[in-house]
Amino acid sequence: MxxxxxxxxxxxxxxxxxxxxxxxxxxxxxxxxxxxxxxxxxxxxxxxxxxxxxxxxxxxxxxxxxxxxxxxxxxxxxxxxxxxxxxxxxxxxxxxxxxxxxxxxxxxxxxxxALPAIPEPDLSGVELERLVVEPSEEQVTEALENLAKNAQSFEDRKKGTKSKDGDQLVIDFKGSVDGELFEGGSAEDYPLVLGSNSFIPGFEAQLVGAKAGDEVKIEVKFPEDYGHPGLAGKDAVFETTVKAVKAPKPAELDDELAKKFGADSLDALKAQIRERLRAEYEGASRQVLKRALLDKLDDLVKFELPESLVEAEADQIAHQLYHEEHPDDHGHNHGEIEPTDEHKKLAERRVRLGLLLAEIGQKAEITVSDQEMTQAVLRQARQYPGQERAFFEFIQQNPQAQQQLRAPIFEDKVVDHIVEGAKVSDKTVSKEDLEKAIEALDNV
Missing domain, CATH: 3.30.70.1050 (Trigger factor ribosome-binding domain)
Structure with a gap:
């Protein structure tokens, strides 16, 4: 040749x-x-x-x-x-x-x-600040009270008492469209919590103020995007009988509540809540730390970028943002979406950092283990209940999908590798300060 x-x-x-x-x-x-x-x-x-x-x-x-x-x-x-x-x-x-x-x-x-020659950055001078939030007793108590609310029971209100938001009604109802009962539109002894928004819009509001024994004619309109095409956009009437009105009763903050959530005692449950909050704060803090590191790396190293990678990344960014701004448009018949200068600038940053992290990871001999990939697949599969097997088969047969799962794991391991060698100082802040730092990430 x-x-x-x-x-x-x-x-x-x-x-x-x-x-x-x-x-x-x-x-x-x-x-x-x-x-x-x-x-x-x-x-x-x-x-x-x-x-x-x-x-x-x-x-x-x-x-x-x-x-x-x-x-x-x-x-x-x-x-x-x-x-x-x-x-x-x-x-x-x-x-x-x-x-x-x-x-x-x-x-x-x-x-x-060709991929460019990537200069080796001097990471010895990288200085980072890690935000540290220690869960307060008030935050633990608030989380505990939310658990108690979720475990609440309901007690019958005094006869003749009008219902209000938060109450539980026990109802019988029959739903009809154009005078005809429709499948799935009837039930007996149904427990409905007012304000839960578990029924179609307008249904629960018409039951506020009802008393046990009342018969209420509820007139509503099914949403245009309702899942059942035969009912979407249709006017409906529900003949409803209120059989009981019950007031919410939060669970007591005691050992019995703890056992409902798998803990041996209330103190043990508090300890679990504290650890969960600490893990949440550490995860949020890591996001802030990672962004700060990437910003420093972006300023530290410059090199020529392949136009093809930048264009592909810009197209993907533009397409993703379009669907975020148009959540009702699930198809791909929207025509070509032209990336803006802002999209291209962000694409250049992503490509530059991606190539740099890949180079650092390769030199540090960082890899993604089979066990880490398996855990990633399992986490992703939970988003498709009932279809886990099909998802596993799809991943096994699709190298591109495997790479999409492997890439963020690899990137995080490279980030951890750099952080280990950087000068990191801890700064204790409030939960509110951490939340502001997270919000600032979304605004960049």
């Missing part, structure tokens, strides 16, 4: 590879000879089919395989000799295209952007 350089500007590379027709024909001949002993054809014994007939029968297919193998081999050899690492899959175009015929030289144009 002959290689001629046609472009070498910045990170852009172009080459023309030429495989002489004689070399290509020799590869086809070799492949056919290797297969000949196992080939059978009518009128010939196994392994005795003449080469001329093999070429006629299998030549075009073997030629295609030989051409692909020749190109792949030439690319591998070129990358090894040049030391280039393509930013994306090289673009390979066959010169002549469909006009190529057997006996012609195989000529292909190869273009790609």
């Amino acid at each position: 002959q290689v001629k350089e046609t472009q070498n500007e910045g990170l852009k590379r172009s080459y023309q590879f030429t495989l002489p027709a004689a070399d290509l024909a020799a590869q086809v001949e070799t492949k056919l000879k290797e297969a000949q002993p196992e080939i059978e054809m009518k009128g010939f014994r196994k392994g005795k089919v003449p080469m001329a007939m093999l070429k006629k029968q299998f030549g075009p297919r073997v030629m295609g395989d030989a051409m692909q193998e020749a190109i792949d081999s030439a690319l591998r050899d070129h990358m090894e000799k040049s030391g280039d690492r393509p930013a994306l899959q090289p673009k390979v175009e066959m010169v002549g295209g469909e006009s190529w015929k057997e006996g012609d030289d195989l000529v292909v144009d190869v273009t790609y952007e």
Whole structure:
């Protein structure tokens, strides 16, 4: 294979590879000879089919395989000799295209952007501040009271008492559309907490002020995006009977409450809550620390970026932000979304930091273990209840999906590696100060 350089500007590379027709024909001949002993054809014994007939029968297919193998081999050899690492899959175009015929030289144009040489940053002077929040007794008590509220029971109110938000009503109801009862629209002895918004909009509000024994005619309209197409946007009437009005009674803050949540005692439950809060604060603090580190790294090192990676990242950012701003648009028929200068600036930062962290991680021999990948898959699978098996199979068969799970784990491990060698000082702050620091991340 002959290689001629046609472009070498910045990170852009172009080459023309030429495989002489004689070399290509020799590869086809070799492949056919290797297969000949196992080939059978009518009128010939196994392994005795003449080469001329093999070429006629299998030549075009073997030629295609030989051409692909020749190109792949030439690319591998070129990358090894040049030391280039393509930013994306090289673009390979066959010169002549469909006009190529057997006996012609195989000529292909190869273009790609090489990953840049990344300077090794001096991380010895990196100074970081870690925000530390210690859970207060008030925060532990507040979390405990929320648990008690979730574990609340309900007691019958005095006969004739009007219901209010937070009360539980026991009701019978029958729902109809255009005078006809519809499936799933009726129930008996249904416990409904007013203000829970568990029914369609407007239903619960019409029961506020009702008393036990009241019969209430509730008129509502199903939302236009209601999950049942036969009911979406339709007016409905629910004939409702209130059988009981119950007041909420929060659970007592005692050992019995603790046992409901798997703790041996109230003190043990408080300790669990304190550790959970501490873990939440540490997670939030880590986000702030990571952003500060990335900001420092972004200022510390500059190098040329592959345009193809920046453009792909900018397109992804623009597409993601579009769907965040248009949550009702779930499809991809919105046409092309043109990235703004702000999108491109953010893309440059992400690509630069991604390449830098990858380089640091590689030199530090940081890897993602099978166990870490398994844990990541399990966490992700929980978002698809009932479809876990299908999700596992999808991940196993999709290298790109595996990389999407592996990348953030690798990045976090590299960040931890850098933080370990940096000068980190702890600063005790309030929960409110930490929340402000988190909000500031979203505003950048």
